[in-house]
């Protein structure tokens with residue numbers, strides 16, 4: 001058996017309202033991925049926690065795809081891939097579970113093959129596997145990231161806000177795959193909706209950079225994806241409104257959903273309970289986590 005490595009990767013909330021496919025925040029909820037590579041044998045997988053019994057143990061596993069991508073790129077021919085996943089990030093809920101698996105797989109395989117890839121190489125590879133950079137960038141670098149694809153390369157900016165806030169993530173008891181949540185999006189949008197989002201996204205980044213958090217109320221508004229995804233999440237508008245009424249600075253869909261996220265600087269418990277109650281009125285059971293910004297990104301343990 002070749003040496004083994006353990007990587008911890010944060011969950012992430014993407015879009016943050018208007019910043020579709022571009023803005024993401026690393027959150028203090030973590031998965032751990034332990035990898036061993038050997039010359040013989042196939043794929044073996046142990047999953048503890050979220051996704052146990054549901055995550056595939058063959059080549060369709062996104063962590064395995066990521067590991068194989070590194071092996072191919074670095075010219076290694078290991079046949080044995082032994083994986084142990086300890087998962088806290090719920091699957092297909094909008095907290096970047098697939099990004100965490102991809103980033104964990106890429107970084108672990110890079111560690112075991114001589115660390116020849118830079119974090120920027122890892123970001124490009126992760127974006128190629130995930131399809132968009134907004135979850136993988138904060139999972140790698142921590143903090144808040146703005147990331148875009150430019151001629152096949154991922155450009156990113158990472159920063160931390162000057163003043164802290166809590167994120168209340170409400171997790172309903174049903175899955176929604178990103179694939180399904182992207183299918184409901186239109187091919188084109190009215191010019192006025194695009195302009196609406198350009199302004200809100202600029203305001204969002206400015207508010208987060210400057211600490212002018214009271215601007216989040218308007219800065220989290222979106223017309224590019226949330227209105228189309230609302231039909232997939234019973235009670236979404238009412239839950240977001242309940243968060244604001246309970247004192248949140250603003251609220252939005254987390255990633256592709258179905259989690260909803262509220263940003264608050266004072267009373268996260270109250271906001272969480274109000275959101276869960278609003279979901280229950282629509283016959284959706286839910287629980288909430290109070291998360292902060294993870295500043296480290298993926299690390300070797």
Ligand SMILES: Nc1ncnc2c1ncn2[C@@H]1O[C@H](COP(=O)(O)OP(=O)(O)OP(=O)(O)O)[C@@H](O)[C@H]1O
Pocket residue numbers: 012014031051055061062063085087090091092093094095096097098099101135176177178179254255256257
């Ligand atoms: N720890 C894991 N190991 C391997 N595969 C995983 C793991 N976690 C999630 N996946 C795969 O990723 C899929 C979920 O990805 P999807 O993009 O739909 O949701 P998400 O990443 O949780 O949400 P979002 O992208 O909206 O934040 C799962 O169905 C599973 O196939």
Ligand SMILES: N[C@@H](CCO)C(=O)O
Pocket residue numbers: 014015020021022132134135178181182225255256
């Ligand atoms: N930007 C992505 C995030 C989910 O992976 C989306 O909204 O589809």
